[in-house]
Amino acid sequence: MRCRCRACAPLALLAAIAAAGAPSAQEVYVEETLFTIPWGDAPGEVGLSPYAGETGERGGPCHLQLDRHGNIWLKDGQNLAVKCFSPDGEPLRSVGKVEGDIQEQRWGEWNWLAMIGGIRGYAADARGFVYLLADTFHQHMLVIDPSGEAVTSRADCYWRLIERRGEEKVLWQLEHETTVDWIGNLDLLAYGRLATDDRDGLYLLGEAEEQEPGADTETEWYVFSPDLQYLGKRPGYCCGPDGYTYQFDSENTPQNVRLHTWDREGDLVGTRRLVHPEGSWPPCATPCFDRQQNVYLPCPVEREQPEEVRLPAEVSETPLAIKSDYVVHKFSPAGELLALVTVPSVTFASDGLSSPVAVDASQGIYYLLPAADGMRVMRLRLQAGMEGGR
Numbered sequence: 109m110r111c112r113c114r115a116c117a118p119l120a121l122l123a124a125i126a127a128a129g130a131p132s133a134q135e136v137y138v139e140e141t142l143f144t145i146p147w148g149d150a151p152g153e154v155g156l157s158p159y160a161g162e163t164g165e166r167g168g169p170c171h172l173q174l175d176r177h178g179n180i181w182l183k184d185g186q187n188l189a190v191k192c193f194s195p196d197g198e199p200l201r202s203v204g205k206v207e208g209d210i211q212e213q214r215w216g217e218w219n220w221l222a223m224i225g226g227i228r229g230y231a232a233d234a235r236g237f238v239y240l241l242a243d244t245f246h247q248h249m250l251v252i253d254p255s256g257e258a259v260t261s262r263a264d265c266y267w268r269l270i271e272r273r274g275e276e277k278v279l280w281q282l283e284h285e286t287t288v289d290w291i292g293n294l295d296l297l298a299y300g301r302l303a304t305d306d307r308d309g310l311y312l313l314g315e316a317e318e319q320e321p322g323a324d325t326e327t328e329w330y331v332f333s334p335d336l337q338y339l340g341k342r343p344g345y346c347c348g349p350d351g352y353t354y355q356f357d358s359e360n361t362p363q364n365v366r367l368h369t370w371d372r373e374g375d376l377v378g379t380r381r382l383v384h385p386e387g388s389w390p391p392c393a394t395p396c397f398d399r400q401q402n403v404y405l406p407c408p409v410e411r412e413q414p415e416e417v418r419l420p421a422e423v424s425e426t427p428l429a430i431k432s433d434y435v436v437h438k439f440s441p442a443g444e445l446l447a448l449v450t451v452p453s454v455t456f457a458s459d460g461l462s463s464p465v466a467v468d469a470s471q472g473i474y475y476l477l478p479a480a481d482g483m484r485v486m487r488l489r490l491q492a493g494m495e496g497g498r
Contacts, residue, residue: 132385135438135447137473137488142180143197145169146482147423152199154483155186158424166428168456169483172466172474176234176306176349180466180474180485183227185456190230190238197485203238203252220250220258229461231302231310235334239302239310249275249302249312251336274336278312281338282330286317301461305351305372306399308334317341329353342374348397352377362388367403369441380443393434396463398471401441406434406464408453415452417478428478430454434464436473449488451475 146153157167171183178195189204206221223244232238236254241247251259251274259274272280282288301313310332317328329342331351344353351372357379360366365382382389382405393406410432417428430452438447451465454476466474473488 132445136491137447137449138491139486139488141477142195142474142485142487143193144479144482144484145191145193145197147419149187151189151191151202152193154182154184154191156419156423156478157186158426166456168454168478169476170454170456171230171462172476172485173230173232174466174468174474175232176469178468181230181232182476183230183462185227188224188227190227190232190240192232193485201236201238201256203256204240204242220244220248220260221252229302231304233304233308233310233334234306235308237308237334239304241302249278251275251278277336278310278332278338281332281336282314285338286330286341288315288317301345301347303329303347305347306349307351309339309351310334310336311342311347311351311353313345313347340374342372343370343376344368346395346397348399348401350399350401352397352401354395354397354403362390365389369401378441380439380441382437382439382443383445384437385445385448394461394463396465396467398467399469400471402446402467402471403439404463404465404467404473405437405439406451407437408432409435409450417480419478419480428454430478436465447490449473451486451488452477454478 147156149155154169155167159166167186169182169184173181175181179200180193180195182191184191184204187205189202191199192201194200204221204227205224206219224240224242226243227240228243229241230239238252240250240252242250253259261269261273261276262271263269303311305311311329312332313327314330316326327345329344329347331339331342333339342353344355346354348354353370355368357366357368366379367382368379369377371377382403390407393408395403395405397403411430415430417430419427432453433450434453436449436451437445438449440446451473452475453464464475468474471490475486477484477486
């Protein structure tokens with residue numbers, strides 16, 4: 109039986125590349141464990157569903173993000189919160205579901221955080237603002253300030269509007285500046301994709317304002333300044349930390365994959381062709397991007413021998429099964445294959461739209477790895493002097 113362990117899988121793939129005469133990756137990454145987040149429901153812990161849902165997957169931590177300070181964010185779907193940790197694992201924030209009475213509140217005084225029943229997506233900026241696409245009694249895009257309070261519109265003692273703020277400010281501008289009917293219809297943001305850039309701008313992926321013949325996408329990014337002033341729309345389906353946006357060509361085939369790139373003003377700056385080392389692309393997970401416009405494209409590879417992760421009985425009596433890996437293909441802005449790395453594909457239920465990896469300013473690749481004592485935050489560190497794609 110051919111070995112498919114995480115250490116050997118990249119070597120086997122590199123051998124196949126050399127044999128086929130395809131372009132070879134040249135950058136080298138070194139794996140390291142940064143810290144472990146204990147299992148539990150406290151602010152500095154992450155939850156794990158003891159049972160599998162209808163899809164056969166459990167609820168658990170997912171959707172890694174990094175801000176420009178190097179802090180690590182993730183979605184704790186079991187505890188209905190988004191949590192932030194310092195690079196050395198110190199718990200910094202927990203934003204999400206809170207305990208509170210939601211039955212006897214006056215109109216306009218509802219505690220939206222007490223009403224959260226699910227989090228579809230989130231984004232956080234370096235100032236500490238967090239944006240939650242949350243299910244309450246209805247779907248909401250909650251704006252949470254650095255103190256942990258939901259930002260709501262200001263009204264006088266008679267509940268007459270003084271100033272639109274937070275979600276209402278965003279939706280009011282979308283309603284009046286675009287032709288999309290946004291008010292009361294946040295299902296148009298049901299893609300669950302929000303992003304922030306390194307200037308603390310906010311990007312919301314929603315239904316395209318106009319559908320032109322031959323358009324590559326039915327979605328667009330709606331962009332806001334740090335104080336939530338509407339700046340306009342940008343093409344694409346993915347967003348990088350520098351505000352560049354990306355979209356795969358609608359006429360791609362497994363043998364011919366092209367990726368379009370737009371700058372933060374929405375001008376097309378180039379199209380790169382991504383060549384798979386073995387000639388044909390399988391279906392892949394959502395890519396992510398770094399500040400140098402390198403693309404990290406994860407492709408699943410089934411393991412011949414699943415790995416079981418046994419957990420304490422108080423966490424789960426059923427072991428976790430890791431049945432596949434992601435081979436992450438790193439390409440430069442010119443389309444050059446820079447690196448191949450392998451990370452485990454954790455069988456946790458997520459929104460299905462976030463990338464299984466995140467990338468920092470030094471092109472380090474982060475992922476989550478379950479263990480008996482908690483969820484490990486792992487990093488693949490780029491060896492010094494190996495930076496490509498600059």
